[in-house]
Amino acid sequence: MQKHQQKLNMRQSHVIQGFAPTLGLTIVYLSLVVLIPLSTLVFKSLQLTWDEYLNVIGNARVIASFRVSFLTALAAATITSFFGFIIAWVLVRYPFPGKRFLDALIDLPFALPTAVAGIVLATIYQPSGVLGQFLQDTFDLKVAYTPLGIVVALIFISLPFVVRTVEPVLQEFDFTMEEAASSLGASRWQVFVKIVFPNIFPALLTGFALSFARGIGEYGSVIFIAGNLPYVSEVIPLLIVTKLEQYDYAGATVIALTMLVASFLLLLLINLLQMWVRKRSGQL
Amino acid sequence: MKTQTWLIRSLIAATILISANAFADRSLLNVSYDPTRELYQEYNQEFAKYWQGKTKETVTIQQSHGGAGKQARAVIDGLDADVLTLALSYDIDQIAKKAKLLPKEWQKRLPHNSTPYTSTIVFLVRKGNPKKIKDWGDLVKPGIAVITPNPKTSGGARYNYLAAWAYAEKTLGSPAAAKDFMKKLFKNVPVLDSGARGATTTFIQRGIGDVLLAWENEAFLAINELGEGKFDIIVPPTSILAETPVAVVDNVVNKHGTRDLAEAYLNYLYSPAGQKLAAKHYYRPISPELADPKDLARFPKLHLFTVNEQFGGWEKAQKDHFDDGGSFDQIYTP
Structure with a gap:
């Protein structure tokens, strides 16, 4: 692998010129779409003193909600990553009848209004629902109206993130590397662990990060299946909406901001991890 | 072209x-x-x-x-x-x-x-009232699942909450005992929906819970239009006047x-037309003499107290019970 020695240089030459206008557009667009709305959030929360801020965030119920949100999003992202990887693998590697159909199914969670997803999932997983009754009778497992229900909803909505990020990388994957490893005497397991997986891992991490971020912020589908009990199954977005409905705009903003910062730090961490993995496996 | x-x-x-x-x-x-x-x-x-x-x-x-x-x-x-x-x-x-x-x-x-019209809070139970729920006191019994929305976001739920609280304070004698009662009651609540309609859906469509604390008109609507023959309305001896x-x-x-x-x-x-319609849709008209007597006959008599006389007005009730740190937050604190 050849390493590019590149100095930090704003003037770069390309076949198609236009660095300045595209960068300008990028900055304007990002400001309008992301930065201005988010900075409003920051300014609004600046109306509170530090003590008031700590009062809102330190509240036991708020902390419990943070725990519920982060743990369920983490669990869902992990499960989605595992199965999403397998699904992407099957879709890319093997030809079989009905493949196009399966492939199209993956995107449905994107298209469906999340509230509809939540209602449908709650109907199926409730104690008298099709799956809910089965799980209850065989495993004594309650899904709807417990934190487990939140995980189910998040798995549903985050499926496309992993499949769609891993799929193109698998498609581009160079078969000859596998063949070379195999002809040099590597077992199938070794080929997968040493060759395939390290190459897919950064994409998988991206998928994981996207699912996780989506899961933390998810409201529509979760509130229908969560049961929304304080300290048990109340997620952060619901707490924000509850605060708003009590006309507590400052409190809502503070929680939103904290959630944003926490998510941002986590995503940053995942991005750094990704860079590190890429460097180690020689993709950079 | x-x-x-x-x-x-x-x-x-x-x-x-x-x-x-x-x-x-x-x-x-x-x-x-x-x-x-x-x-x-x-x-x-x-x-x-x-x-x-x-x-x-x-x-x-x-x-x-x-x-x-x-x-x-x-x-x-x-x-x-x-x-x-x-x-x-x-x-x-x-x-x-x-x-x-x-x-x-x-x-x-x-x-x-x-x-122009008022309402109150009643119990909607499964047909035949299998769990024998008659009064507010029955709601805290072990094994009873109560469906009520979140009082922080739902107006109806605030009436539910205050009605139960007033019952408890009157029968048990002190606010501390009432809080304890509410704690037991909300232990029996498996789902907190954000609005009254959501709670009705949970009870009727999803089949969750033994009793729904409901607006009187919502309860009538449920037995007449949503699930005929599947539910009974139970009117507790006392309830709250929902203005x-x-x-x-x-x-x-x-x-x-x-x-x-x-x-x-x-x-x-x-007007007579408005009052008639209110009664027809199960709201208690403020001038009953203008409404259809047949519609009025559907409203059972019960003792109704107001938020003003029992809780010193909404401002105070909100502060004592539903604002952050109020009694509703306290009963959920582990």
Whole structure:
């Protein structure tokens, strides 16, 4: 692998010129779409003193909600990553009848209004629902109206993130590397662990990060299946909406901001991890 | 060529539509809470007919429904409501206080504290009442699953909560005992929906819970229209009088030029036609003599207390029980 020695240089030459206008557009667009709305959030929360801020965030119920949100999003992202990887693998590697159909199914969670997803999932997983009754009778497992229900909803909505990020990388994957490893005497397991997986891992991490971020912020589908009990199954977005409905705009903003910062730090961490993995496996 | 003609035609059509709208008669937006859907659907038609007969003007009345808290917040945030028909005066007070869209004394402007009809909270149970739920005290028994929405977001749920609290305080003697009672009660609540309609759906469609604490009209609606023969209404010996007030939003009607229309719309609620409709849709009319006796016969007699006499008004009740750190937060603190 050849390493590019590149100095930090704003003037770069390309076949198609236009660095300045595209960068300008990028900055304007990002400001309008992301930065201005988010900075409003920051300014609004600046109306509170530090003590008031700590009062809102330190509240036991708020902390419990943070725990519920982060743990369920983490669990869902992990499960989605595992199965999403397998699904992407099957879709890319093997030809079989009905493949196009399966492939199209993956995107449905994107298209469906999340509230509809939540209602449908709650109907199926409730104690008298099709799956809910089965799980209850065989495993004594309650899904709807417990934190487990939140995980189910998040798995549903985050499926496309992993499949769609891993799929193109698998498609581009160079078969000859596998063949070379195999002809040099590597077992199938070794080929997968040493060759395939390290190459897919950064994409998988991206998928994981996207699912996780989506899961933390998810409201529509979760509130229908969560049961929304304080300290048990109340997620952060619901707490924000509850605060708003009590006309507590400052409190809502503070929680939103904290959630944003926490998510941002986590995503940053995942991005750094990704860079590190890429460097180690020689993709950079 | 073909697409061009089509484009021109649709442009002309759009222009006609827009200008027709501009010259059309006025419209009103009524922002209400969850369970009034059916009442206002019929009332709006009735009122439009009455108004046309009186002034030859055709009016369109738009409805917006949702959890009372959400609706009030939408109005504060700029939803142009000409009239409000909400679940409790506290929410309209907040609109007056925070957004200053109407004067603080709004409640004195219409008869009976601006309340043309009232309601109360009753129990909806599964057919035959298998768990023998008769009074508020039965709700805390082990093994009873109670469905009620979140009082932080639902007006109906606040009435539920206060009704149970008042019962507990009266029978057990102290606020501390009442809090303990509420703690036990909410241990029996498996799902907290954000609005009354959501809770009704959970109970009726999802089959969760043994008893739904419901608006009286919502309970009647459930047994007559949603699941006939599957539920019974149980009326506890005491409950809370739910005063559901209405108000004209001054700033909005001044802007829209709809004050006369909005005032007529609310006043008509007090007329024989309005009162009849309220009773028909299971609201207790403020002037029962104007309503159909057959409809009135459906309302069982029970002792009703008001938020004012029991809790010293909504402002105080809100602060003591539903604001952050209030009794509702306390009973959930592990």
